[in-house]
Amino acid sequence: MLDGDALLDLYQRGRAGDALDRAALLGRAAAGAGAETLPLGELDRRIWALRARLVAETGGPAGDEAVCTCPACGARLEFALPADFAPPPAVAQTVVVDWQGETHVLRLPRLADFGPQGLRLQALGAAPWHDPGFAALAAEALQAADPALGLTLAMDCPECGAALAEGFDPAAWLWAEIEDxxxxxxxxxxxxxxxxxxxxxxxxxxxxxxxxxxxxxxxx
Ligand SMILES: [Zn+2]
Incomplete structure (x- = not known):
């Protein structure tokens, strides 16, 4: 699926872009031309699957290990994921949020919903996004609909014992694999x-x- 030329091409183009460009690039490598309009959680699952195929196909020691920094003591931690780890599937494609007597139907966010200012919330559905109470409720409902959105990995720091929650970013894992x-x-x-x-x-x-x-x- 990724021959040597395609791999070097991805590497060359990924190095030139920022994190969002890179997510779009890796998303297209994993999901084809429709990547921009897939829900972000689904895109993450495809990117993770591509990474798993890449690891299985070419082997090598670069595997399920990543590093993060403990926010409590600053220790640099290496951690590994179980070999069969996969982001959980989506439960629903849309959510209904009742807020102050009105009902709002929202869909899952996509890569195409991002603009220069970040995620364009109105693209998910016309709703009072300016209201922090509504925005918090909506974010919770969307994450419940697709648990792969904003997935975090929980662990304890072996140095100081602090509980950590590290954001799970399949594009970053795939990029590390491609780079290597x-x-x-x-x-x-x-x-x-x-x-x-x-x-x-x-x-x-x-x-x-x-x-x-x-x-x-x-x-x-
Ligand atoms: Zn620590």
Whole structure:
């Protein structure tokens, strides 16, 4: 699904963008052209599935580990996810929020709902979003409809014991995977090009097993 050329292309374009550009880029890699209009939770599930396929296909030590910083003591923590971890499925595509005698129907947010100022709340449904009470209730209802929205991973800091909630960001995990694999692939291309004078295109067109045979013949 992601050949060497596609992987390097993603890496090159992802490095140039900000976090939102990168989420859109990885979303399209995972879900195709319709990525912008999929609910964000669904997009996260597809991105996570693409990452799982990438890990399964190419193996390697970069796996289910991530790092975060404890807000209480500042310790740098490494943590791992269970191998079968997956974001939970959606329960509903729309929610109904009753607020001050009126009923508001809202849909799940999508990537296309983001503008320069962030998420355009009115895109989810005409409602009194300016009212913090309504906005809090609506956010709670939307997250209940799709638990993958705003998913957090709970853990305890082994240094100070503080309870942490780390936001779960599948795009960041996939990006880390792509970065790792792209860097390794680049160094293979450089080694083979130096040793044999082959072009990038020729090297990337070679099956990985064949590439490994030649790499074994050249000094690291
Ligand atoms: Zn701590």
């Amino acid at each position: 694999k792209a860097r390794r692939l680049l160094s293979e291309v450089v080694r083979l090009a130096r040793a044999f004078g082959w072009s990038e295109r020729d090297i990337l067109a070679m099956p990985p097993a064949r590439r490994a045979l030649y790499l074994a013949e050249v000094a690291p």
